[in-house]
Amino acid sequence: MQEKYDPQEVERAIQARWEDTGAAHAVEDMGKPKYYCLSMFPYPSGKLHMGHVRNYTISDVLARFHAMRGFNVMQPMGWDAFGMPAENAAIQNRVPPAKWTYANIETMKSQLKRLGFAIDWDREFATCEPDYYRWEQWLFTRLFEKGIVYKRSGVVNWDPVDQTVLANEQVIDGCGWRSGAPIEKREIPMYYMRITAYADELLDGLDKLEGWPEQVRLMQRNWIGKSFGCEVAFPYDTATVGLEGVLKVFTTRPDTLMGATYVAVAAEHPLAARAAAVDPALREFIGECKRGGVAEADMATVEKKGLPTGFFVRHPLNGEKLPVWVANYVLMAYGEGAVMAVPAHDERDFAFAEKYGIEIRTVIASRTGVYTEAVAPWIPAYAEHGVCVNSGKYDGLGFEDACDAIAADLATKGLGERRTQFRLRDWGISRQRYWGCPIPIVHCETCGDVPVPDEQLPVVLPENVEVTGSGSPLARMPEFYECACPKCGKPARRETDTMDTFVESSWYFLRYCCPDNGGAMVDDRVAHWCEGGIDQYVGGIEHAILHLLYSRFWTKLMRDIGLFGDFRLDEPFAHLLTQGMVVAPTFYRKMPDGKTEWINPSDVNLECDARGRPVAAKRLSDGQPVCIGGIEKMSKSRNNGVDPQTLIDKYGADTARLFVMFASAPDQSLEWSDAGVEGAYRFLKRLWRVVHEHVSKGRILAYSGGAITQELKEFRHQLHQTIGKVADDYGRRKQFNTAIAAVMELLNACARINDDGKTARAVRQEALEAAILMLYPIVPHICETLFIEIRPGKTSGCLSFPDIDTAALARDEIELVLQVNGKLRGYLRVPASADKSAIEEAAVSTEVAQRYLNGKPPRKLIVVPGRLVNIVPQAFST
């Protein structure tokens, strides 16, 4: 055995061995339980970043642990290859998106291999390959025929200078990122997927996803946003609006209807347009509302503004005239694009009414309060449920009763009814971009929108293309869009929009089961690997809503098209682990021109005071001081990213893996630290040295029974307790930092045993074997190497997780914590078999207890079995 730990050599040799034996290759095996371990596939952006290293290490740890536990593990990998960055690179470097993408894939694949992940590369594919996206196009045509895909107009960000549609990300402070021109909202025809038809199933399904974090389920629930309420129609006529009709709104608070003092419509609402036709000021205001982007976050933070239309509608119950306003806080995309406003009981309506001097009428009172006209409005914008007041026949009714009574009266008049409303909107999938999956539709003047027939699929995206950043490249390529109508054969025009890249990522995990099937989208291997759902899905918390919701939706679509045969798959992901982000310190300098220069942490040396507090920082390359900024998410803009490759080159893959697993729990943010990496490396060196020292003293079999000293008995107790804890941390808790800490503690305890007798050496053999196996999922290269050294006979492919010796866990005596008034005052040793009264007796008779009791019996005695005794003396009162 080598005396010195050489990670580069160890990792090269072990990886060659894995490659030779096909260790990560997964085949369907009915003899073992399967474990499908899935990571969110990467976008091939260039090279791996720390977030990738973290994500795929978490998955690899779980995959390897389950393999050690006897599962047949499948861990695939692929590439989410379509997307905007490839087009941006094309514009910047004049390199075709396909070429750029494939080059990035090569780089990142070799980096993933260098990290030693047990990935079955035979299942690899990139979503930009026609063999993949043809099935997406195929399913699209089926969904189009079913009416799940439909066409209507949608609002996009329009850059009037570049004459192009921009993503929200490309709109900065309301202006185009390249042109700098103010962005406008523009309506264009788009294809949508009817996800709202599955809203109820998507909502109810969340209750069954017990393997998901509650946080994610809650976010999805709120996103779908099912609310119960009432549709209310406010009639208008020729006298007030110039034509007859009703203005429909949806409200979750029909009980406040008697307090409605105006109605507000979105700028895009037909009534707003009608009023604007004769009102220049209103036209100007609607124009103002159209400026800026479509991102909801921006729209929700703008100042609430509005203008009266001059129109009036009738209150559906009392016939009162209510003014119609146009307001920028009403969203056309939600509900009816109009709201009834009850300023007394809604915060936003209240602010709006105050600003424009509209009446505020209190109609709900707190149950505990006594409402009188004299004190009204006694609670402005009181938004809680309460009792109706000032509401005529509804006075005195509670929320439910009032809703029922008002809904019934509305229904009688034909002016409203109870219904539910979802916040969820249909999914617009059309993108006016090049680097995406072509939408398989042909527009024919006589036949309309015709789906491309199966035999003409895939509609292949041409790869020799010029990307300029202005307009859609495909729309400039007659050789792409000129075609014959599949129905009538006349000249027709092919759709030039591509699909949202979320479509590709909504089903890739099913294709991993059968990537080689050239004749079908999926086959019965899905039933094998996805039985009970994918066993583990690991990825960033930023995908908590959209990607995960779309994937759930697509799985249901594929199920309903009948692609799974008899196999029923309702939910794709049984267990979900959302990892936190990777953050790092930032350093900067203010430049003379007022700009900030961000300096990479790898170029900075921190100076600390005698107590280790950072006091100053200097740039290594010029020795000059730099300012210390905050801890922020690793990003290009803050130049605080740390390249995993330099880490691997210097310390090896195992140190990189150990650091990212040890620095924090997987679902929390992970802070980069050079010193922490050093610590991880030191631990591995120490592990190597300890094993080397042990092995160099000669071979010995692990302890398997026989007479033993008290010290070794205690140590074996800790050993087997640690095995239990680590297995629980990997399997149930998925908290790897504490698993590592427990093994470190075990090794610290092992080092304290100054006994080289035969029994002690056998126990040490037992402990070191177990420690190596326990660490194997995290640092597989060094552990497999060490295991071969420490137990040369065992060379077969898969290592097993160590078993617990329950006999080692038995104890004669246990230590309890002794508290007085809940404060720690001492310890109490009792026989493990002691019952409650024996413990109480022992506790009261201790010197500590007597000191606090002053000879009197305790007022209260609390015994928590196996943990503590709390004595509450007489004198103590609350």
Add this chain to the structure above:
RNA sequence: GCGAGAGUGGCGGAACUGGUAGACGCACUGGAUUUAGGUUCCAGCGCCGCAAGGCGUGGGGGUUCGAGUCCCUUCUCUCGCACCA
């Protein structure tokens, strides 16, 4: 603005079901080994205090024999908001 999280020593974090706050690691201090630097090993290390003891989990309040953990309130930070992936 709305929805969801997080806040614990000098630092990363641990405390799983309301039951010993600070495991483990880093940094720092002292000592040993070493020609020296580095490495390695040993010891110390929340704050105040000579000690006894007291205080301590962003701030304020509450429930409890007992609160980092539960409730109310407040501040700060992070993620998502439908065309970034």
